[in-house]
Amino acid sequence: MQRWRHPGGKLREEGPQSLSDTELLAILISTGTKGKSAEKIAEDILSKYGSFKGMANQPLEKFLQIKGLGDVKIIRIAAAFEIARRIVKEVLSEKKSSS
Secondary structure, three states: OOOOOOHHHHHHHHOHHHOOHHHHHHHHHOOOEOOEOHHHHHHHHHHHHOOHHHHHOOOHHHHOOOOOOOHHHHHHHHHHHHHHHHHHHHHHHHHHHHO
16 A cells, blocks of 8 residues: 655655656655646656656756746756766766776
8 A cells, every 4th residue: 555645755665766767856846836746747857858868968948948847946956967977977987996
């Protein structure tokens, strides 16, 4: 039986690996708008760009065209992508120095 209503609850109870890309993005988006949940907004974004990789290469202004995304939500998403880039850079740097 499902005990959570938001992907954050699912993450807490089942772990981050149990979430779909849509659910992970919905956590960053946090709240929806009237008539459109955070998960639906996330689904629309991933449908438009195909994947996180497709999203990562877009200028922030493109996200403003998506109904339900404002500055705060876009800034959260941009920050998450920058954290991911820095992790990848650090991992690649460690691999080079250990070779």
